[in-house]
Amino acid sequence: MIIDDQHYDFIIVGTGAGGGTLAQSLAKTGKRILILERGGAMALEEQNRSNVDVFKRDRYRAPDQWYDEAGEPFSPQTNYAIGGNTKIYGAVLMRLRERDFESVEHEEGRSPEWPLKYRDFEPYYSQAEQLYQVHGQMADDPTEPAHSADYPYEAVPHAEPVKDVVEAIAQQGLHPTRLPLSLTRQTDDPTGDSQVFGIDPAVKSPNVTLKTDAKVVCLHTNSTGSEVRAVEATINGQAFLFFGDVIVLACGAINSAALLLRSASELHPDGLANRSGLVGRNLMKVTMTSIVQLTSSSNEGKFQRSVSVNDFYWGDDQYPYPMGHIQNTGGLLQDVIFAESPPVLSVLAKVMPGFGLQQLAVRSLGWWAQTEALPNPNNRVRLEGDKLYLDYTLNNVEAHDRLVYRWLEVLKTVDKAVKSSVLQRGGMYPRGEVPLQVVANQCGTCRFGEDPASSVLDLNCRTHDLDNLYVVDSSFFPSSGAVGPALTVIANALRVAKHLKARVG
Numbered sequence: 001m002i003i004d005d006q007h008y009d010f011i012i013v014g015t016g017a018g019g020g021t022l023a024q025s026l027a028k029t030g031k032r033i034l035i036l037e038r039g040g041a042m043a044l045e046e047q048n049r050s051n052v053d054v055f056k057r058d059r060y061r062a063p064d065q066w067y068d069e070a071g072e073p074f075s076p077q078t079n080y081a082i083g084g085n086t087k088i089y090g091a092v093l094m095r096l097r098e099r100d101f102e103s104v105e106h107e108e109g110r111s112p113e114w115p116l117k118y119r120d121f122e123p124y125y126s127q128a129e130q131l132y133q134v135h136g137q138m139a140d141d142p143t144e145p146a147h148s149a150d151y152p153y154e155a156v157p158h159a160e161p162v163k164d165v166v167e168a169i170a171q172q173g174l175h176p177t178r179l180p181l182s183l184t185r186q187t188d189d190p191t192g193d194s195q196v197f198g199i200d201p202a203v204k205s206p207n208v209t210l211k212t213d214a215k216v217v218c219l220h221t222n223s224t225g226s227e228v229r230a231v232e233a234t235i236n237g238q239a240f241l242f243f244g245d246v247i248v249l250a251c252g253a254i255n256s257a258a259l260l261l262r263s264a265s266e267l268h269p270d271g272l273a274n275r276s277g278l279v280g281r282n283l284m285k286v287t288m289t290s291i292v293q294l295t296s297s298s299n300e301g302k303f304q305r306s307v308s309v310n311d312f313y314w315g316d317d318q319y320p321y322p323m324g325h326i327q328n329t330g331g332l333l334q335d336v337i338f339a340e341s342p343p344v345l346s347v348l349a350k351v352m353p354g355f356g357l358q359q360l361a362v363r364s365l366g367w368w369a370q371t372e373a374l375p376n377p378n379n380r381v382r383l384e385g386d387k388l389y390l391d392y393t394l395n396n397v398e399a400h401d402r403l404v405y406r407w408l409e410v411l412k413t414v415d416k417a418v419k420s421s422v423l424q425r426g427g428m429y430p431r432g433e434v435p436l437q438v439v440a441n442q443c444g445t446c447r448f449g450e451d452p453a454s455s456v457l458d459l460n461c462r463t464h465d466l467d468n469l470y471v472v473d474s475s476f477f478p479s480s481g482a483v484g485p486a487l488t489v490i491a492n493a494l495r496v497a498k499h500l501k502a503r504v505g
């Protein structure tokens with residue numbers, strides 16, 4: 001074991017939405033900061049830019065093997081690199097809706113109230129949108145909460161292939177709105193992420209050290225177990241020990257929970273920060289179904305996603321419970337739809353025999369239907385020896401099915417209205433629900449709250465049990481909402497950064 005002879009004020013583990021954002025915010029303090037990231041720099045052509053094509057589906061698989069509840073192995077679709085999952089994400093940065101912070105009744109149960117409210121997060125949402133150069137439009141989405149600042153950039157216009165479709169959706173009395181997107185305004189790397197807006201600016205400060213290919217394997221406490229004393233990492237097969245005053249985990253909700261569980265010791269036999277028994281529990285992943293709409297004319301297959309529809313978010317006159325969010329995929333040649341929703345491929349092939357995948361993709365528009373997953377303590381990250389298990393049973397299924405069927409009805413009406421461009425296929429819309437290995441929107445494994453018996457983290461995302469240990473990724477969510485989590489992770493990292501700056505003076 002190599003003992004690092006430096007002592008850091010902060011050690012941040014992970015460089016995704018949480019870790020990358022926190023690093024850039026703390027860098028300005030001049031404090032000594034060490035960032036440990038298990039991945040390396042991702043080549044431009046591997047990122048979420050327009051040449052991501054449907055055939056390279058393995059791109060989204062991590063080298064890890066995890067196991068489902070029945071012990072079946074799978075490769076998780078998650079990304080280990082500087083920037084974490086924001087290197088491959090859709091760059092849609094949406095705020096949770098104001099009611100998402102309240103206790104909400106769903107058909108299958110209640111999603112819990114957050115200990116902090118939308119008003120507490122709002123200033124940080126605005127800062128996050130500035131930092132990540134969000135291109136958006138405060139328009140007529142009935143669910144959009146109030147913003148104290150405008151989006152810093154205008155929303156991108158709808159691409160040609162979806163313009164008529166958007167109009168036909170609006171004609172049904174719905175409110176298609178522009179998706180808020182993080183964009184760099186650079187052609188070689190157009191989408192904004194936590195490397196571009198977080199790590200790159202942070203490492204310009206001389207007080208910040210970034211070590212890549214550095215996988216943290218264990219946290220060691222002091223003799224009383226009240227603080228983390230050292231962080232053990234493997235770098236190129238060699239074990240290292242690093243020392244810091246404040247340790248921040250930002251490995252993503254599954255890996256942060258796994259690291260805490262893996263750091264069990266005599267003083268913490270059930271894992272670090274796990275006095276509540278909740279570390280790893282209440283794992284949520286927004287339930288997602290992809291829907292493909294076939295078109296008669298072809299498109300380039302490479303255009304920016306831009307459409308958001310939230311009219312069903314809280315339910316409608318036929319179903320009084322939340323159903324969720326709809327967004328388009330953008331061009332199918334650049335979306336992860338085939339990687340995340342493989343059954344769609346076989347359905348498409350049956351619907352259009354004789355067509356190659358590429359030909360199918362450019363004669364289609366894609367949609368994602370997203371529904372809130374409810375927290376269930378039995379949905380969890382669990383370790384058996386070295387093996388990581390995800391016990392996960394889908395819930396809120398009826399609400400999701402309703403959303404999918406509502407959207408199919410909308411598409412049928414669209415297809416009638418836009419006759420010239422849409423292929424009439426007797427109302428067939430190939431679709432597929434994402435499987436377990438799609439962990440894109442993972443959250444909830446170390447929920448925050450005031451009560452140490454019912455939460456892992458306090459309101460500053462410090463563990464209740466260890467004074468100098470924080471978790472600043474999507475782990476802290478008490479409920480998932482139905483929109484993507486990234487903006488809330490970023491906003492929360494800015495909020496926690498403010499607390500950490502005050503803590504170290």
Ligand SMILES: Cc1cc2nc3c(=O)[nH]c(=O)nc-3n(C[C@H](O)[C@H](O)[C@H](O)COP(=O)(O)OP(=O)(O)OC[C@H]3O[C@@H](n4cnc5c(N)ncnc54)[C@H](O)[C@@H]3O)c2cc1C
Binds near residue numbers: 214485
């Ligand atoms: C294909 C895809 C599309 C998505 N699209 C959207 C979208 O459009 N909008 C949205 O809101 N969300 C989207 N998401 C989700 C979004 O990317 C995540 O919510 C967000 O990145 C979570 O941030 P995080 O900080 O929790 O974790 P991550 O971004 O996953 O970062 C975790 C980091 O920790 C590192 N790490 C893990 N374990 C260790 C370890 N032991 N030692 C050292 N480093 C470690 C990882 O390499 C990674 O860099 C998408 C995700 C995917 C995969």
